[in-house]
Amino acid sequence: MDTTAFIRMLQDTMACTDKSAVKRIIRFQHVSDYRYFLQHMPTVHSSLSPQQNIRNIPIIRGIACRLPAEETLERFAGRVWIEKDCKISVHASTQKSATAVEKGIPWGVNQIKAPLAWGTTTGHKVKVGVIDTGVDFSHPDLRQSLSRGINLLNRSMLPHDDNGHGTHIAGTIAAANQLQGMIGVAPRALISPVKAFDHNGSAFVSDIILGIEWCIRNRMNVINMSFGMKTKSKALLGAVINAHNAGVIIVASSGNDGKRRTVDYPARYPQTIAVGATNKLRRVAPFSNRGSYIDVYAPGDKILSAWLRGKYNEMSGTSMATSHVCGAIALLLAHKPGLTPTEIKAIIKRSVQPLRGSKARRTIGELDVMRMMQAVDKT
Structure with a gap:
């Protein structure tokens, strides 16, 4: 996966102040993609407002964040799994x-x-x-x-x-x-x-x-x-x-x-x-x-x-x-x-x-x- 492109897309998408944004869980299929993402996570955070934080969830090789729409991530299908972060x-x-x-x-x-x-x-x-x-x-x-x-x-x-x-x-x-x-x-x-x-x-x-x-x-x-x-x-x-x-x-x-x-x-x-x-x-x-x-x-x-x-x-x-x-x-x-x-x-x-x-x-x-x-x- 082009993890750099994924990070750029994530930054751009999260930067949109779209009211339809919902909490999502994104899991990386490959350890290498996940590790690369973690290395660059500080850069991602620095470009976002405090309300738009990304939370690391190591146990599932994933992150939780607010995103407007799943469609934006479709081109990364097969490398990341996305699900809604539901209320329980x-x-x-x-x-x-x-x-x-x-x-x-x-x-x-x-x-x-x-x-x-x-x-x-x-x-x-x-x-x-x-x-x-x-x-x-x-x-x-x-x-x-x-x-x-x-x-x-x-x-x-x-x-x-x-x-x-x-x-x-x-x-x-x-x-x-x-x-x-x-x-x-x-x-x-x-x-x-x-x-x-x-x-x-x-x-x-x-x-x-x-x-x-x-x-x-x-x-x-x-x-x-x-x-x-x-x-x-x-x-x-x-x-x-x-x-x-x-x-x-x-x-x-x-x-x-x-x-x-x-x-x-x-x-x-x-x-x-x-x-x-x-x-x-x-x-x-x-x-x-x-x-x-x-x-x-x-x-x-x-x-x-x-x-x-x-x-x-x-x-x-x-x-x-x-x-x-x-x-x-x-x-x-x-x-x-x-x-x-x-x-x-x-x-x-x-x-x-x-x-x-x-x-x-x-x-x-x-x-x-x-x-x-x-x-x-x-x-």
């Missing part, structure tokens, strides 16, 4: 603030039998990357469970939560304040909040990919992805495959549309563990997507967990189910380090509790921590 949303539906705290152990943590494993494992030092809206660093139930993480929306700031969703997820995974507050599935796991989502609970795919890259580079054991979208993204799939190959387990929520034959991306990718939601009766929650793409179900209906300003909130969604599964994996990894993503997925799937009132094949059921522990001890 967190997976939570109803919520209500909780005044009376369900002291100690929330129902979902009990239902998956996590407390029965705490004599053996508490998830000690297992690193969980939570790609979400950030976290409330001052929450008394989370203070012992957090590392610094990263704010991808403003790298000079801590990943403070301005939405609440990320704090709720973190609480279910690793809250550790049983005397005054609540306790999560893996109270001694270490959460790294990766803020990719804004106060509305939405993010661009490029931010998610940068979050996955940060998790790989910082050696996270597990990534919690409580979000999804309907369309597939080859760039996101590339990042997920990279994480999987690096030994990082990705747990993703299936979506809250009550669909029977489909789940959202990235849960639909085979390299992730796709999670559906159940209620207190061990039935699939009405809002949860379900069907053959689901790997495991977990409590996701009326889940009480940590919230902003040290408070608590009850939320429902496959997001909440996903955080239970992440916590369970942290318990398993602290007990038996070195298990691969493929091994963990197989252990979870063969250790499930049958669902109530479900015609689903018996291989898909609800998360059961004690069965997981027994299955791994037999191997």
Whole structure:
């Protein structure tokens, strides 16, 4: 490819103040083209205004930038792949603030039998990357469970939560304040909040990919992805495959549309563990997507967990189910380090509790921590 011509075209196109410009992800097919582009990136940047920045995404050999139209790049087809940098949303539906705290152990943590494993494992030092809206660093139930993480929306700031969703997820995974507050599935796991989502609970795919890259580079054991979208993204799939190959387990929520034959991306990718939601009766929650793409179900209906300003909130969604599964994996990894993503997925799937009132094949059921522990001890 004439990379010089590509750079010139990119500069010219981005310099146009066209209101129709949208965010796009461009991936280079050949390493040599990508490297050449990176060498000349400072020159490109110097010719653009601050609003027109180009972001480098090494994990997929790509960049993210605003461009007016795809047609301008057509002559480079075959050397670069272009896709729209789509918006992606967190997976939570109803919520209500909780005044009376369900002291100690929330129902979902009990239902998956996590407390029965705490004599053996508490998830000690297992690193969980939570790609979400950030976290409330001052929450008394989370203070012992957090590392610094990263704010991808403003790298000079801590990943403070301005939405609440990320704090709720973190609480279910690793809250550790049983005397005054609540306790999560893996109270001694270490959460790294990766803020990719804004106060509305939405993010661009490029931010998610940068979050996955940060998790790989910082050696996270597990990534919690409580979000999804309907369309597939080859760039996101590339990042997920990279994480999987690096030994990082990705747990993703299936979506809250009550669909029977489909789940959202990235849960639909085979390299992730796709999670559906159940209620207190061990039935699939009405809002949860379900069907053959689901790997495991977990409590996701009326889940009480940590919230902003040290408070608590009850939320429902496959997001909440996903955080239970992440916590369970942290318990398993602290007990038996070195298990691969493929091994963990197989252990979870063969250790499930049958669902109530479900015609689903018996291989898909609800998360059961004690069965997981027994299955791994037999191997």
